[in-house]
Amino acid sequence: MATILLTGGTGFIGARTLRYALEKGYHVRASVRSEQKGETLRKSLASFGNKLETVLVPDILAAGAYDEAVKGVTYAVHIASPLPSGSVDDDLEALIIQPAITGTVEMLRSCAKESSVKRVVITSSTVAIHPFTVMIGLESAGDKVYTSEDRAPDVQPPFPATFAAYVQSKIASLRAAEEWMVENKPSFDMITIHPSFVGGINDTAKRAADLLEGTNPFFLAPVLGKEVSKSVGANIANVVDVGDVAKAHIEALDERVQGNQAFLLTNKGGDVAWNDAKAVVAKYYPHAVGKQLPNDGNIEPHFFVNMDIEKTEKTFVCEHAEEGLL
Structure with missing residues (x-):
């Protein structure tokens, strides 16, 4: 090879x-x-x-x-x-x-x-x-x-x-x-x-806190109960x-x-929003909602x-x- x-x-x-x-x-x-x-x-x-x-x-x-x-x-x-x-x-x-x-x-x-x-x-x-x-x-x-x-x-x-x-x-x-x-x-x-904007598995993470470095916080904010209104990352839905x-x-x-x-x-743009993460968590990790994951955050506004x-x-x-x- x-x-x-x-x-x-x-x-x-x-x-x-x-x-x-x-x-x-x-x-x-x-x-x-x-x-x-x-x-x-x-x-x-x-x-x-x-x-x-x-x-x-x-x-x-x-x-x-x-x-x-x-x-x-x-x-x-x-x-x-x-x-x-x-x-x-x-x-x-x-x-x-x-x-x-x-x-x-x-x-x-x-x-x-x-x-x-x-x-x-x-x-x-x-x-x-x-x-x-x-x-x-x-x-x-x-x-x-x-x-x-x-x-x-x-x-x-x-x-x-x-x-x-x-x-x-x-x-x-x-x-x-x-x-x-x-x-x-x-x-x-x-x-x-x-x-x-790139998110997903972080192979460099050694601690849970490391997962909140880089762009991943923009993906996770709604799941973690964060309210984000003004941020370059949060404003983009690409x-x-x-x-x-x-x-x-x-x-x-x-x-x-x-x-x-x-x-x-x-x-493509316009076919996903940051807040969609909450529906994913509610569907696949219902046992964690309200416990480890507040799942009640919000990112507004967003454009693409x-x-x-x-x-x-x-x-x-x-x-x-x-x-x-x-």
Whole structure:
């Protein structure tokens, strides 16, 4: 089976993607920033034996950071990316945006030096598809249906929140990757995966409190009895399960999937609401309602962005129906 170089394997999406790749029989070389993280990763996935190896890449922003890691691999799956951090008083360009661009471009440069690489899959986001102003409700999307060919305009500083800088990091790193591919014409092709708000099983969780990190609180707020009225996450009803995102990353390596294209990983929009979680809990976990789970929370208001996911469904559901991607 082919070898995959996978970055970000200790994160939310990366951990689930790593496990899925191993389950599919791939040999995975997971990059880690420290030997301690590598040991922890190997121990947690010890049941896969020698299918998993780790490689130390302490500085993913360094020139040639992945040169050694990429040797002999057939595919690279680049998931690692800076998350929203710091405050609006920090230099968010240096803290979030430039690292996202540099990390992505350095991966492509390293892959171009290794003739064995056939395809690079990069994790982007739907925030790089539709305007930020639409996402936060300052501008109506109207009847516009966004496709994988759309690209969001830049979010101009000063940034009102660190999340805005994160959005710009996705917009800028996607543009940099696409421009690099056109200018350098490498022997490999590239696929970009664009998830919307991702929730689901957190393979990195060690404690119950860990389940409330990242985007999962938006999914769980109604179940946990939380009232949420103003939040970027809560305001958007475009969602996807982390398991589906993981599958898309690995199924995209199939030679039957044409390269140099993008895929939206989301619901269409308007067909799910955050508060639907309460009905699910009441149906499947009635014994927990009113005890462990208040199940009386509410998220209002919510709106959605219309997404054309026909290509995603055709590629990953029709051709690989047994996987049940979406």
